[in-house]
Amino acid sequence: MTFRSPFAIPRQLLTGTTSLGGRSAISTRLRCNQRGLATVVPPVTQDATGSKGPTAMVFMNMGGPSTTDEVEDFLSRLFADGDLIPLGRLQSYLGPLIARRRTSKIQKQYADIGGGSPIRKWSEYQCAEMCKLLDKMSPETAPHKPYVAFRYAAPLTETMYEQLFADGFGKGKGGRAVAFTQYPQYSCSTTGSSLNELWKWRNRLEGKRANGGSEPAGTIQWSVIDRWPSHSGLVEAFAQNIEAQLKTYPEEKRDEVVLLFSAHSLPMSVVNRGDPYPAEVAATVHAVMQRLRFKNPYRLCWQSQVGPSAWLGAQTSDTVQEYVKRGQTDLILVPIAFTSDHIETLYELDQEVIHEANNPGVKRAESLNGNPVFIQALADIAHDHLQKGELCSRQMTLRCQGCTSERCLGQKKFFAGQEQASMVI
Numbered sequence: 001m002t003f004r005s006p007f008a009i010p011r012q013l014l015t016g017t018t019s020l021g022g023r024s025a026i027s028t029r030l031r032c033n034q035r036g037l038a039t040v041v042p043p044v045t046q047d048a049t050g051s052k053g054p055t056a057m058v059f060m061n062m063g064g065p066s067t068t069d070e071v072e073d074f075l076s077r078l079f080a081d082g083d084l085i086p087l088g089r090l091q092s093y094l095g096p097l098i099a100r101r102r103t104s105k106i107q108k109q110y111a112d113i114g115g116g117s118p119i120r121k122w123s124e125y126q127c128a129e130m131c132k133l134l135d136k137m138s139p140e141t142a143p144h145k146p147y148v149a150f151r152y153a154a155p156l157t158e159t160m161y162e163q164l165f166a167d168g169f170g171k172g173k174g175g176r177a178v179a180f181t182q183y184p185q186y187s188c189s190t191t192g193s194s195l196n197e198l199w200k201w202r203n204r205l206e207g208k209r210a211n212g213g214s215e216p217a218g219t220i221q222w223s224v225i226d227r228w229p230s231h232s233g234l235v236e237a238f239a240q241n242i243e244a245q246l247k248t249y250p251e252e253k254r255d256e257v258v259l260l261f262s263a264h265s266l267p268m269s270v271v272n273r274g275d276p277y278p279a280e281v282a283a284t285v286h287a288v289m290q291r292l293r294f295k296n297p298y299r300l301c302w303q304s305q306v307g308p309s310a311w312l313g314a315q316t317s318d319t320v321q322e323y324v325k326r327g328q329t330d331l332i333l334v335p336i337a338f339t340s341d342h343i344e345t346l347y348e349l350d351q352e353v354i355h356e357a358n359n360p361g362v363k364r365a366e367s368l369n370g371n372p373v374f375i376q377a378l379a380d381i382a383h384d385h386l387q388k389g390e391l392c393s394r395q396m397t398l399r400c401q402g403c404t405s406e407r408c409l410g411q412k413k414f415f416a417g418q419e420q421a422s423m424v425i
Contacts, residue, residue: 055141056169056177059127060194063150064117064342068107075099077152083193113346122340122369123148133379141386157197161205170206172218179224182339184234185284186227187277189270199411224392224415225385229280230287233377239291240373241365245332257330258297260319261285263337265302268310274400278312284336304344317353329361341367391417397424
């Protein structure tokens with residue numbers, strides 16, 4: 001079985017590389033409230049008389065096309081990103097070519113899951129609900145204003161930044177913003193790429209720091225929540241969803257159900273460079289199993305391998321097929337690296353992996369989506385970050401062992417701040 005992923009690259013095209021392409025025009029971003037009605041984020045006023053607020057809370061994620069008409073633009077940006085899909089020196093040529101070739105097939109996939117990705121809906125809902133909790137938990141940094149910055153789909157990073165300006169942050173007014181990655185486990189291909197993009201637009205729109213490390217007057221002061229793989233609230237949300245799915249099996253069989261934790265794979269070239277993602281995903285899995293008291297056998301597997309090069313395995317699709325052949329037909333797939341439904345869960349897992357298993361015992365645990373336990377976890381993580389006053393985790397100051405990217409070095413030094421910049425190696 002071959003998954004028709006948006007990342008699938010024809011073998012004959014894998015010969016070269018690109019620089020990032022153009023970006024769509026800046027437009028006023030609308031927020032969606034709990035009922036799905038568009039509402040404009042109201043302007044905020046900076047208060048320098050004692051309050052530490054307002055605080056912009058910016059959810060960062062890959063994003064996805066909300067309609068099938070947005071698929072080609074989404075793919076074009078995705079294949080232009082050398083952090084995610086390194087294509088070498090011909091990337092600026094190959095990226096658009098691959099995007100055009102893949103568009104019709106990927107449009108069909110999004111049509112099959114309802115006409116578009118639900119990731120924007122869930123991201124905006126999760127962020128808005130988290131901010132409501134934060135206003136009560138941390139009144140000194142309130143009001144907390146929700147924003148979403150997607151890497152490859154609307155609202156793009158530059159759109160979010162312009163919205164911050166429109167809402168009273170920056171442009172000489174200062175203010176605080178927290179970049180909150182919605183990849184619980186850090187990878188240079190995901191969180192790293194989003195932070196590179198945020199750093200790029202910050203420099204373009206607000207100016208670079210002076211050689212002495214000083215900021216231009218009135219710029220937005222950024223901090224970063226860069227990873228949270230074993231937070232107790234995240235673990236509890238995953239565990240409860242697994243327990244709910246286990247209850248759908250006969251009681252006498254529940255302890256024999258195999259749990260298959262599935263995360264998006266990485267090229268082995270990235271893994272061998274020292275990317276922390278595999279270890280952090282494994283940490284999440286272990287924490288969840290510890291919460292479940294290791295009652296069930298389990299494995300970690302990897303989905304969405306693309307192209308002919310070596311990727312981290314074993315693959316989720318192959319794992320399911322092999323266990324079913326061996327007679328182990330009670331399996332629960334757990335999307336352990338995703339915070340909401342999107343094409344990898346709704347299409348790849350539900351409509352390909354589970355469909356091709358052709359057995360009622362193969363099921364999937366519900367995604368986190370609007371889970372109140374998960375949203376409380378987000379608020380707890382953010383509250384802890386705000387209380388500590390840290391700019392980023394100590395782990396973020398350490399580059400991968402094999403990293404030679406000057407952009408990565410510059411980005412990490414920026415977000416680490418003057419006091420920790422010397423620690424970035």
